[in-house]
Amino acid sequence: MPSDYGYINARVRGQHSRLMKQAAYEELLALPGFQPMEKWMESSPYAKQWQLARARYHGLEALEWSLEKNFCQTTELLLKIAEGRPHHLIAIILRRWDLSNLIAVARGIHGGWSSDEIMKSVLPAGSISEVKLQELASQPDLAGLADTLYTWGDDFHQPFKQALEEYQKEKDLAPVELELYKYYYSQVFKKLPLWGGDSASLKGLFQREIDILNAKAIKRLKEKKDLKPESILEYFIPGGTLMTGEIFIKFFDRKEGPKILASLKGSPYYSYLSGKGSGPGSEENLEQEHFRGLSKLYQGNPLGIDLVLGFLWQKYYEVINLRLVARGKFYGISGDQIRDQLLLW
Numbered sequence: 001m002p003s004d005y006g007y008i009n010a011r012v013r014g015q016h017s018r019l020m021k022q023a024a025y026e027e028l029l030a031l032p033g034f035q036p037m038e039k040w041m042e043s044s045p046y047a048k049q050w051q052l053a054r055a056r057y058h059g060l061e062a063l064e065w066s067l068e069k070n071f072c073q074t075t076e077l078l079l080k081i082a083e084g085r086p087h088h089l090i091a092i093i094l095r096r097w098d099l100s101n102l103i104a105v106a107r108g109i110h111g112g113w114s115s116d117e118i119m120k121s122v123l124p125a126g127s128i129s130e131v132k133l134q135e136l137a138s139q140p141d142l143a144g145l146a147d148t149l150y151t152w153g154d155d156f157h158q159p160f161k162q163a164l165e166e167y168q169k170e171k172d173l174a175p176v177e178l179e180l181y182k183y184y185y186s187q188v189f190k191k192l193p194l195w196g197g198d199s200a201s202l203k204g205l206f207q208r209e210i211d212i213l214n215a216k217a218i219k220r221l222k223e224k225k226d227l228k229p230e231s232i233l234e235y236f237i238p239g240g241t242l243m244t245g246e247i248f249i250k251f252f253d254r255k256e257g258p259k260i261l262a263s264l265k266g267s268p269y270y271s272y273l274s275g276k277g278s279g280p281g282s283e284e285n286l287e288q289e290h291f292r293g294l295s296k297l298y299q300g301n302p303l304g305i306d307l308v309l310g311f312l313w314q315k316y317y318e319v320i321n322l323r324l325v326a327r328g329k330f331y332g333i334s335g336d337q338i339r340d341q342l343l344l345w
Contacts, residue, residue, distance in 0.1 A: 008082050009307050015074065016298065016311045018045050020318055025342070028325050029335035037329050038063065046070045046322075060330045064323055068123055071319045075125045078308065085195050089202055089305050091127070092191055093312070098126035099184045102145075102156055103177050105136050109145060110173045128154070142167060142176065159183035178235065185210055185239050198304045201297060205309065208290055210240035215269050216283065218251050227252070242269060291317065291343055317343040 031037055041050040041063060049066035057065050075097075078090050101122040108118030118137035124130040132152070139145045146164060149157035163179040166172075188206055192199040217235045221227055229252070236248040242264075243251075250256040251273075264270040268289040275282065295317070298310025321342045328338035 004083070004085050005303050005305070005307075008078070008086050009302065011081050012078075012308055012311045015077075016314070019311075019314055020322075025321065025325070025339075028322075029339055031329060033332075034060070034326070034329040037326055041066065049073070060326060063326045067319045067322050067326075071123065071315060072125045072130075074315055075312070078312070082308075085198060086305060086308065088191075088195055089199060090308060092188060093202065093205075093309065094126045095184070095188075096126070097123060098128045098156065099180060101126065101128060101133055102136075102160075103180060105133065106142060106145065106160075106173060106176060106180075108137060109139060109142060110171075155187070156180070156183070175234075178237070181213060182237055185237060189239055201300060201304065201306050201309060205294065205297075207239060207241045208293065210237050211242035211269065212286060212290060213237050214240055214242060214248060215272055215286065218248070219273060221252070288343075 028037065028040065031040070041047065044050070046066050049069040050063070052069070053062040053066040056062070075090075075094055079087060079094070082090050101124065104121040105118055108115075108121065115134065115137040119130075119134060122133050122137075124133055128136075136145055136148055139148060142160065142164060146157050146160035149160065159179040159182070160176065162183075163176040166175050185206060189203075192203050214237055217237075221232065221235060232249050232252055233245055236245050238245065243260075247260055250260055261270065261273055264273070268286050272283065272286045291313070294313040295310060297306045298314060300306030300310065324341050325338055327333075328335075328341075
């Protein structure tokens with residue numbers, strides 16, 4: 001294992017040292033407007049992409065493109081310098097961005113957006129390139145999207161095809177998204193055992209994601225007035241640690257539901273499922289807890305995949321934060337208001 005990770009982790013530590021510190025964020029938040037942030041980009045770690053962006057775009061669009069391009073090049077570098085087990089595990093995690101991008105494209109097609117608008121909502125950091133995402137975004141409907149994936153030999157065409165008939169009947173995108181999530185996680189858990197004990201951190205990460213999705217499903221379903229008991233299990237994603245399918249169903253039982261909820265006391269899921277609106281019971285707080293766990297992975301096993309995973313998410317959060325700052329400065333929002341929206345620094 002040390003021979004697998006020694007080189008890549010050394011390179012990742014070098015990349016990690018360039019991530020922004022809190023003081024740098026405070027300097028950006030104090031800038032008087034968008035133009036000073038453009039000036040900051042010229043000498044930032046994003047300078048190379050910023051120069052390329054200015055030849056194609058202007059203003060906020062150029063800045064956001066340069067941030068996203070930098071992140072995508074970071075993921076490409078990770079795959080390039082990794083071999084064997086690390087390479088396969090990184091490829092599995094980057095496939096997650098393919099999932100997010102396909103959901104974004106499907107939502108755009110469903111909503112009748114232009115391909116240009118759809119492309120603003122994707123981040124081509126996975127195996128589906130920007131050019132291919134553009135082709136998907138140009139499809140007239142979800143059937144065309146599924147057919148294009150099939151032509152490429154991309155196995156994500158399977159969940160699309162499976163959910164397509166129901167979608168065409170109801171014109172409801174939720175079952176399509178749910179089928180994509182179920183398929184992705186089922187494939188992940190099939191592949192992880194192939195890479196030994198080192199995949200434990202990655203497995204835990206995916207299990208937490210599934211727990212969050214199931215908790216969100218419970219909260220959303222409890223608000224439905226026309227929920228059919230026999231359809232509840234259709235919304236459950238297996239593979240998490242929070243609950244089984246049987247427990248998921250019992251959440252909706254008048255007698256058993258409160259007991260199961262009480263058993264979650266002390267966890268962020270209890271606050272979320274019993275709370276309302278903002279604060280400890282908010283969806284944002286639930287996801288913040290997940291962000292903290294992902295960031296802490298960098299402090300995990302120095303001879304395993306933990307360091308790579310922790311860095312990858314910290315880099316991703318940095319890009320999101322900088323995009324939030326840029327938009328805030330562009331639209332004249334105060335530094336204090338922007339700060340409240342930022343992820344972990």
